[in-house]
Each structure stands twice: as structure tokens, then as C-alpha cells.
Amino acid sequence: MYDYLIVGAGLYGAVFAREMTDAGKKVLVIDKRDHIAGNVYTETKEKIHVHKYGAHIFHTNIKEVWDYVTRFATFNRFTNSPVANYKGELYSLPFNMYTFNKMWGVVTPEEAAAKIEEQKKAAGITKPKNLEEQAISLVGIDIYEKLIKGYTEKQWGRDCKDLPAFIIKRLPVRLTFDNNYFNALYQGIPMGGYTKMVENMLEGIEVRLGEDYLLDRAKWDAMAEKIVYTGPIDAFYDYSEGLLEYRSVRFETEVLDKPNFQGNAAVNYTDRETPYTRIIEHKWFEFGKDDEGKDIPKTIISREYSSEWKKGDEPYYPVNDEKNAAVYAKYKALADKEEKIIFGGRLGEYKYYDMDGVIAAALGKIKEMR
Numbered sequence: 001m002y003d004y005l006i007v008g009a010g011l012y013g014a015v016f017a018r019e020m021t022d023a024g025k026k027v028l029v030i031d032k033r034d035h036i037a038g039n040v041y042t043e044t045k046e047k048i049h050v051h052k053y054g055a056h057i058f059h060t061n062i063k064e065v066w067d068y069v070t071r072f073a074t075f076n077r078f079t080n081s082p083v084a085n086y087k088g089e090l091y092s093l094p095f096n097m098y099t100f101n102k103m104w105g106v107v108t109p110e111e112a113a114a115k116i117e118e119q120k121k122a123a124g125i126t127k128p129k130n131l132e133e134q135a136i137s138l139v140g141i142d143i144y145e146k147l148i149k150g151y152t153e154k155q156w157g158r159d160c161k162d163l164p165a166f167i168i169k170r171l172p173v174r175l176t177f178d179n180n181y182f183n184a185l186y187q188g189i190p191m192g193g194y195t196k197m198v199e200n201m202l203e204g205i206e207v208r209l210g211e212d213y214l215l216d217r218a219k220w221d222a223m224a225e226k227i228v229y230t231g232p233i234d235a236f237y238d239y240s241e242g243l244l245e246y247r248s249v250r251f252e253t254e255v256l257d258k259p260n261f262q263g264n265a266a267v268n269y270t271d272r273e274t275p276y277t278r279i280i281e282h283k284w285f286e287f288g289k290d291d292e293g294k295d296i297p298k299t300i301i302s303r304e305y306s307s308e309w310k311k312g313d314e315p316y317y318p319v320n321d322e323k324n325a326a327v328y329a330k331y332k333a334l335a336d337k338e339e340k341i342i343f344g345g346r347l348g349e350y351k352y353y354d355m356d357g358v359i360a361a362a363l364g365k366i367k368e369m370r
Helices: 011-022 063-069 097-104 109-123 131-156 194-201 213-221 322-336 355-369
Strands: 002-007 027-031 042-045 048-051 058-060 083-086 089-092 186-188 206-209 224-229 246-256 266-269 278-281 299-308 341-343
Touching (some): 089 097, 097 131
Parallel strands (some): 002 224
Antiparallel strands (some): 058 186, 246 299
């Protein structure tokens, strides 16, 4: 018998397993994949740590979370400064003075603010009803048309007029030359990759891979006093209240026989015609200067294609609209009645979490239980 069976070896499961083990509990972690670390899994190819399930850049303002992760890894000082490519025109992201200068030729923050205000007034939007109106009211029509519309419609598979305004309300718009995407006190990539970090979290803990909890639930339930379940909550209840929707992502990864493909970790393709949303060059997450990585003659890129999720696909982004919120509320009501099961993480709570949010949620749940 175990005190805790943890279903899923991602961040939520790994934090829970570490804390409970350190508290003297007997813990077993299982995962249906053949590797630990969930979607933050990195694999090493050509001496480069490849983010198999898409780019993961750790950023947080929560000191407790930063102190926690730095117990298990040393982080580099990577700063996320993506570039937008619109039909060959390159723009700095997030929207800042470099962006405004390239778009309009303005030089001062005053000129940039005036240009945005002029375009907002011309659009005549007072109460934004959808994402398109919200974006135009924040940055004007030019930036919306070139840098937001196409990318967002590819990402969500829906017209911007059909998406809720709140998706883009926190869009960073800066009247400075600061192109650090995340407004976070702590930021970086674990040196050695995320897999190594999660491996350190799970040190000394029994982990079984290739085990699907839902295929033989009775067997697993009989093995532990409590179950921590981090898989999809609707799958746990056999979709009895309906299917929760996600967006999925498909990756095309290539090893290239050249040392540098695009000179940046992330380049977003913001026109509607380019089928992929962005290209990630994994090398630049850990080798950011000319003399770093010079002994690595190759580079690895991943093109990302956003798609509608269907059963069997990997679920990435919960579609947190009203319809799905109503379905999730029914599952949450069922989950709240469970005495043996704890639901956690992005899939267990049907919530879009950044990595620091997942870790904070796990630590918070453990504190609540003590």
C-alpha cells in the first residue's frame, strides 16, 4: 500500500510527490507516457535540449516558487524576446518602441502614443465586444492587421470577431525599448533541460512509466489511500457531462546542417497564409551569445501548427469560453464530492496554467492538506 498514487509525472505530480515523500509518506508515481516531465519534457539531440512539446520558458514573480525550482536546477539568464515575421517584415515583440518605430517611423513615446490614439479613435470602439475590437482599442488597426489577426486566428482556429475580448486584455504594450516579453522578476531555462530538473525532483521516488491509470482504475485505486490525478477531468468521468474542448499543437522538428537558422529562439509568423504559427530554434534557449554553442555545428528547429483537438490528440490549451466553463462546472461538482481523489494541474483543473502557476497550485494544495 502507498499513501499516495500520483497519476502523471509532470510538474504538478512531481512537486506533490517530492513534498509528500519528504513528509514521510510512501508515494508511487505513474505516467502513461514513456518519459517523465509531462509537456516540459526535453530530449537531447546534437548536444541541444529540444523542447519536445513546445517552448517552455520559466518565468515568475513568486519568490517561493523560484526558490523551490532552483533547489532542483540552476537556471540560465535567458530572456524571451520573440520576433514577429509578417511576410518578411520583422518586428520586435512584445509591442514596444522598436515595433512602433518599424511600423510607423515614430521615434518618441509621445509620437507612438499619439499614433495609437489616432487609430483607436478612427475605429470608434468604446466597449470592445470581441477580441478584434479589444486588440484595435489597445494598439490600433495597423498592428492588429499585421501582428495579431493572422496569428490569433491560426492559434485558435476561429475568426477574431468570434473570440472573447479577455483573451488579449493583458497584451503587453510598452512605450519603452524593453523587448523582454515577460514582466517577471525571475526568468530562465534550467541548464541541462527540464527533464533533468524533474528527474531531480523525483529522486528516490518510485516511478512507473507506460502505465495508463484509466485502463485499470480499480487496480490502482486499491494500491493507495489517496489518488492525485493530473489527467483530463472529463476522461476521469468517462465524458459523462460532455467533452471539454482544447486546442492542440503539431510539431515538425528538423535537424539542420548549419549552426544558425533564424538567430532567435522564437519567431512568430503573423500572416494568415503561412500555415504554422511560429518556428522555435531550440539552440538559443541555452546558447545565447556568439561564442556559446560554437562547437555545435548543427541546429534544430520546430515548426508549430495549431489544430482543433480531437480524442487521441495531445490536449494543450483549454478553450475557456462560456460553453466549456459550464461543462467543467459539472465535472468540478463531481470532483468536489470525491474523498479519495485530488484533481490537479492543467488537465485536472481544466485551466491554462503557466509553469509557475502549476507549482504554486501544487504547493498550495499541500499546505491546505497539512
